[in-house]
Structures are given as C-alpha cells and as structure tokens.
Amino acid sequence: MSIDYSNKISDVVGNMPPSAIRKFFDLASEMDDVISLSIGEPDFVTPWSIREAGINSLKDGYTHYSPNSGYTKSKIAICDYIKRRYDIAYDQKTECLITVGGSEGIDLAARALTNPGDEVIIVEPCFVAYKAAVTFAHGTPVVISTKQENDFKLMPEELEAAITDKTKYIILGYPGNPTGAVMTMEDLKPIRDVLMKHPDIIVISDELYCELNYISDEPSSLARFPELRDRVIMINGFSKSYAMTGFRIGYVLGPAPLVAQMTKIHQYCIMSAPSMAQFALIEAAMNGDDEVKKMRDEYNHRRRVILKGLKDAGLECFEPYGAFYAFPSIKSTGLTSEEFCEKFLMSKKVAIVPGTAFGVSGTGHVRISYAASMENIKTAMARLAEFTDEIRKGKV
Amino acid sequence: MIDQIELLKLIEKNSQLTTAEIATQLGAAAADVEKEIADLKAQNIILGSTTMINWDETNVDTVTAMIEVRITPVREKGFDKLADILCEYENVTACYLMSGGFDLMLIYEGKNLRDIASFVYDKVATQEGVLSTATHFILRKYKDNGILFKTKDSDDRQAIVL
Numbered sequence: 001m002s003i004d005y006s007n008k009i010s011d012v013v014g015n016m017p018p019s020a021i022r023k024f025f026d027l028a029s030e031m032d033d034v035i036s037l038s039i040g041e042p043d044f045v046t047p048w049s050i051r052e053a054g055i056n057s058l059k060d061g062y063t064h065y066s067p068n069s070g071y072t073k074s075k076i077a078i079c080d081y082i083k084r085r086y087d088i089a090y091d092q093k094t095e096c097l098i099t100v101g102g103s104e105g106i107d108l109a110a111r112a113l114t115n116p117g118d119e120v121i122i123v124e125p126c127f128v129a130y131k132a133a134v135t136f137a138h139g140t141p142v143v144i145s146t147k148q149e150n151d152f153k154l155m156p157e158e159l160e161a162a163i164t165d166k167t168k169y170i171i172l173g174y175p176g177n178p179t180g181a182v183m184t185m186e187d188l189k190p191i192r193d194v195l196m197k198h199p200d201i202i203v204i205s206d207e208l209y210c211e212l213n214y215i216s217d218e219p220s221s222l223a224r225f226p227e228l229r230d231r232v233i234m235i236n237g238f239s240k241s242y243a244m245t246g247f248r249i250g251y252v253l254g255p256a257p258l259v260a261q262m263t264k265i266h267q268y269c270i271m272s273a274p275s276m277a278q279f280a281l282i283e284a285a286m287n288g289d290d291e292v293k294k295m296r297d298e299y300n301h302r303r304r305v306i307l308k309g310l311k312d313a314g315l316e317c318f319e320p321y322g323a324f325y326a327f328p329s330i331k332s333t334g335l336t337s338e339e340f341c342e343k344f345l346m347s348k349k350v351a352i353v354p355g356t357a358f359g360v361s362g363t364g365h366v367r368i369s370y371a372a373s374m375e376n377i378k379t380a381m382a383r384l385a386e387f388t389d390e391i392r393k394g395k396v
Numbered sequence: 397m398i399d400q401i402e403l404l405k406l407i408e409k410n411s412q413l414t415t416a417e418i419a420t421q422l423g424a425a426a427a428d429v430e431k432e433i434a435d436l437k438a439q440n441i442i443l444g445s446t447t448m449i450n451w452d453e454t455n456v457d458t459v460t461a462m463i464e465v466r467i468t469p470v471r472e473k474g475f476d477k478l479a480d481i482l483c484e485y486e487n488v489t490a491c492y493l494m495s496g497g498f499d500l501m502l503i504y505e506g507k508n509l510r511d512i513a514s515f516v517y518d519k520v521a522t523q524e525g526v527l528s529t530a531t532h533f534i535l536r537k538y539k540d541n542g543i544l545f546k547t548k549d550s551d552d553r554q555a556i557v558l
Contacts, residue, residue, distance in 0.1 A: 039553055297402065301421035308420045372551065 012136060019128045020357035024341055028351040035376045035383075037368045038351040040177060042243035042324070044298075047291040050242060050283045057279035066275045068267040070098030070251070074278040078251050081285040082236075085210075086219055088229060094256035097263050098273045098281075102208045102250040105235040106171070107133045108262040109204045109252065114139035118168035123154050124359030125178055125327070127206065130171045131359075139168070145361030148329060151318045152181035156190035163198055173206035174220070175213055175322020178358045178367035180303075182213055182322035185220045192225045202258070203232045208250070211241035211292050214300045215321040223253075230255045233262075240323070241292055242284045249277035299324050302370040302377055309381025310368075313388040324371040327355060331364040333391045341366055343396055348383040398424045398432050404441070407433075409542070411445035448543045460505050460534040461512045464498040465520060466527040475499055478525055485519065498530070509533075 006014070021038070028034045045051075069075065075092035083089055090096055099105045106129055114120065114137035121142050122130050134141045144162050146152045154172060174183040183191075195201060203222050210219040223232035237250025250273075252262055303320070310317045310328045317328035330340045337354035345351050352369075355362025370377055390396050403422060407413060415433070419426040436442040451458045470477045475493055479500055483491050490503035502520070506512040516531055537545045 036551065036553075041553065043551060043553070297405070301406065304420050304423050305417075376551065 012138065016132060016135060021128065021353050024345065024351060024353060027342070028345060031345070031349060034345070034349045034351050035372070035380045036351045037370065037372055037377070037380055038353045039369055039371060040325075041245040041371060042240065042295065043371050043373060044243040044295050046243050046247070046280075047284075047288065049287060049291075050244065050280050053283035054247070054276045054280035057276050062275050062279060064275060066098075066272045066278055068272050069096065069263050070273060071275070071278050074098060074282055075251075077282040077285040078253075082234075082253060086221060086224055088221075088223055088253075090253045091256070095253055095259050097252045097259050097266060098278060099237075099250045099252055099266065100270055100273050101239055101245075101248045102206060102235050102237040103129055104266070104270065105233075105237070105250055105252040105262075106130065106204065106206065107136075108265050109169075109233050109235065109258075110134050110137040110139065110171075111265050112258060112261040113137075113169050113202060113204075115168075117166065119164055119166040120168060121159070121162045121170040122359075123170070123172040125152070125176075125355060125362040125365070126171075126358060127173055127177045128358060130173075130206075134171070140166075142167070143359060143361075145359065146179075146181070147361070148318055148365075152176065152179040152327070153183050153187055154191060156194045159191060159194045163194075163201065167198070167201055169202035169204055171204040171206065173208070175209040176325075177209070177323055178325050178353070178355065178362065179327040180320025180323045180325040181318075181327075182215055182320075183220060184216060185218075185224065188220055188222055188225070192222060192228055195222070195228060195231070199231075201231070203228065204235060205232050206235045208235065208237050208240045209323040210236065212296060212299060212324060213322045214296070214303060233258060238281055238284050242288055243295065244277075244280065244284065247274070247277035247280055249273055249281050299370060302372075302374055305374065305377055306368060306370050306381065309377070309384060313381070313385040314392070315384075315388065324369055326368045326370065327362075327365050328368065329365055333388060335391070335396075337362065337364060337366055344384070344387050347390075347396070348387050350380045350383050398422060398428055400432065400436070403429070403432060404436070407442075407445075411447075448541055450537075450545055452537075452545075457507060458505055459508055459512055460503065460537075461516075462532045462534065463502040463504055463516060463520065464494075464530040464532075465500040465502060466498045466529075467500060467523075468525045468527060469499075470525060478523060481523065482520065485515070487515070 024038060028036060075096045079090045079092045079096055110133040116138040118139045119142045120134045120139045121144060123144050123146060131141045142162050144158045146154055174181060205222055207221055221234060222228050223234050233252060233254035235252055238244040252259060306326050307317060310326060315328040315330060317326055320326050333340060337356050341352055341354045353367040355365030355367060406418060406421060415426050415429050419429045467475060467478050469475050479491055482488055482502060487505050488502050489505050492501045494501050504512060504515060516529055520526060520529055
C-alpha cells in the first residue's frame, strides 16, 4: 500500500517553494565548461593561519562539545573584534551566542521573536532565507521593495508606511545580498528616527558582509546608535568576510533577554557550534585584518571590472559598494530576468541568477557574483557584451 | 587620485595588465595610471618586470644554487664592492647581504652542476676578499616570488542556494 505523504507534511513547510536559484544551478550543472558567476560564497580558500588554528585544535584534542553558547575565549575574541571595529561593547557572557553560520542566527531570532500573526517587515531584494525563516516561525512577512533609483537603500518613508500595530520586528541586511547595496551611518540616521517613533519594534540586522564594504572602512549598523543598541539583534559571522563558509560559524549579539531565548532554542536544536571552527574564528577575529584587506582589495578590483563590463554590454547598474554582487537591470533587453539568465546560460555558458529569486523587487534584474577569478570574470563580461549585442540585433 | 600602494601591489602580482585594465581595476583614468607608472619608474620604485616560468615543464635544463659567501669587508666600501662585482654575472639572479654566519647570498641559475661548480671555484672563490663559500642546490621549487609551482585548481565549488 502506498503512503500518501502529502497530508503528512506541515502546511507551512509544504507550501514553501524551493529557492528559485536552484533551477539555474541544476541547468548549469548539466553543462560542461560553464563559468559560474552565480555562487554566493568567496572563491578564496580560508587564509592558512585560520585553517591552521582549526587544525591545531584537532591535534590538541578539542573534539568535544563546547558550552552551548560557545567557548568563552571564542566569545571574548568576537566581542573584542566588535568593540574594535564597531565600537560597541557586548558582554560575552550574556549578549553573545556562537551559531552555526549567520543563517542559524536568523532562524533563532525569527523563532524567538515571532508569535503567529505577528507582522515582520522584510527589506527586499534580500537573502532568500529571511522570508522563509519568518514563515516557518508562523509570522506574516510584510515586504518593503527597495528601489534601484534609491540604490536599493531602505527609505524612511518606506519603513514608516510598512509599520502597523502588528509589526513585531524588521529584518534587513546591508551590505546586501543580492544587490551589493550599502547603507552608511548617515543613510541609517533617518531609519533610526523612524524606529525611535516606534519603540516596540525590534531590528534583526544581518551584517555578514560587514567587512566587504568598498566605500568606508568603518562598518555601519543600527546597533551603533546608542539609543537603538538594546533593540538590535546583530547577526554576524566569518563566512563571507574571512572566506570561512565551510566552517559554518557565525554569531549573534544583542540584548541579554533576547540572546537568552535564542540560546534556549540553540541548545535544544543544535547544542553547540563546531568546536574546531570556534578555535579557527579566534585567529580570524584577532589576527585576520590583513587577510581581509587583501581579499577586499581584490574584490574591489573585480567589482570595477564587472561594472565596466556591464556598461560595455549596455546594461544599467547602480554602483554597488558592498558584498560581492552587482545587480544590473536587464529591462532594456525586453527579456524577463528568468529568460535572460536561461538564454545567457544556454548560448554563452555563463551562469548568473535572476533577480526574482530574491523577491518581487528583483524583477528585471539579475545577480552577478564577482566571487570568481578575474580571468573568469573577464571572459564572462566579454560573453555578456556579445549576448546583449545579439539581443539588440534580434538574434536571441 | 591613485592609491600608489594599491597600484604597486596590483602590478607586482600581475605585470601583464594593460594600462586600461589597471585603470578599470583601480577606478582611475588611464592617463593618470600612465603618468603614475612613469613617475614610479623615474623614482626607481618600479625597477622592471619579469615572467615567472616553470622551466621544469620545458625541455630546457636548469639548475639553481644558493651560494653563501663569507667575505672581508673592504675599507670604506664595506660589502658593496664585492656584491657589485658578483651581480655583474648575468646568471646571478639575486644577491643579498645577510645577517648571521655568512655575508652574501647569491642565487645562481646554471645549465648543470659543472656550470655552477666552475662559477663557484673560478669566479667567486678567487675574488679578493672571499673567505669561503657554501653551495646549496635547489632540488625542487614549490613557490617562488609568491607563485605556486603546481597546476592551478579549477573552480570546483558546487552549487548552494544563498
């Protein structure tokens, strides 16, 4: 007798579509010699000294669970790093939790804060996990679609218009995936002013790309405003800035009563983040600045090559100052985002991701990752110019 | 305004970039890059450029030796006089003044062992002021001038949704 699994699945999970990015990966994986500018992770291997710190911890026999919230010395290293870079003081004992990547932090925050029916403002286009995390936590996502003419920054009037009596918290991520947009402290001031008028709203600030900022050495965060510091849950980690994606290590910083609740979920579901990675992060947080700078400079060079390539291909793009993505408009080609990506992949063997995968506001855009070698970027940009030329000549 | 150090690091890593490519990567005008490079050459900051070649993969035989040289410094000219002389030999690809148990370190690219032996005996040891030499042969190069001597890995990252 065959089992009908469809009625076994929870509605909230069953109704969640798989990420739209998947389709293009599947298509690309069936083809040979594809240049991929579609992957959202650094192409650099983790700097050796960081890898070595992880290896040494294994040699020294640190193969056990760590305390639930993380090793004390790892949390001290994180809090020292944040104090040094952001000038915000967090108490490692009560305000810091080490997680399995930034993604776990987002999930923990959503689950700790959301009651069924709570409205959660999500600033799109954004990382695919925000909406899913809120939905899995039985919250109601309320989307703000940021606009290209505002460089995909959140505008205070957009935030004000989205807030209702039911708004529980807001999730935003700058520097942003998929746009590469950055909000400086100056840009964040009017957002702070709106939030000050609504003192009950909590902020989840995803700052995984904080070190990949090409306009300012200083990371910007709503948590840096002292009047907001105790309303912000900062999600951060080492994956993007330190090329440590496979270590699966991140952290959450925030007010003690909220971190305590997140720690509760973490201890029941995860127990503790990988010990080896917690040792590696100490080296990253304490001695990683020079390595990060090297990678950031290289990304910045590639970023400029990509922007020139887009211009040469006749595609409009606002200048992204962060992360490792460009998010050009392809509206002038008359194709939809999906059509553009599919035809580009099929005819030129370059994989990029349609903007719609990151929310409705990504319509008419594509995400191009420059976390790839300069050689591949140059070849891909030359093929892009050919491709748009063929579109204009009606050959596509 | 061009960041001079950023420019130098960029071309140190890849001397084959065109002026236009450098300009794009630095977000500068090509004319400014050209002027900056000319200035840096005039100041002897940019001295030259070479291409790193893995000769082991060709049919050309080469042997590289590191030769330690102990010398008596010459009055007023110190170690420089002998260093200048030894640098004149084209196959001496590097010459450093060292701290520690010897004074000069030469790197010498020869055709074979005999070639290097004759350089050490005939050219180095016979120089006035040379007290002794010690020659070490390089068996295998793993990394030179920041470049690894192994096949480049292709981008083998598998797809992940994010």
